[in-house]
Amino acid sequence: MIDHVSLSVSDFARSHAFYDAALAPLGMAVRMGGGGQPYAGYGKDRPVFWIAQGGSASGPTHVAFTAPTPAEVDAFHTAALTAGGKDNGAPGIRAQYAPTYYGAFVLDPDGNNIEAVCQAPG
DSSP states (O other): OOOOEEEEESOHHHHHHHHHHHHGGGTOEEEEEOTTSSEEEEESSSOOEEEEEOSSOOOSOEEEEEOSSHHHHHHHHHHHHHTTOEEEEEEEEOTTTOTTOEEEEEEOTTOOEEEEEEOOOO
């Protein structure tokens, strides 16, 4: 079981703004760091996804976040694009993964493939 994941980012302020917006529809917010610190830990109750200023980006990396509903996947995708992300797969069923796999993919400012996925039966 994974406890948390951390990415090194090339421009912390830019990535911080992106993840603030992109993860909000999933109920995730900064739980530690930020506020002038060169790192931020996002989560619902505790930090499980971290970004930190690095000399260069970690990427490309793929990180998938659970969404309870397809509507939250849609909201994630819209928020991430509005925040400067690049579309890497519009929201929809990915039957090649599972019959109820509903996901959306965006590239973050450093080119990491960030996904929101709902695997609830439809």
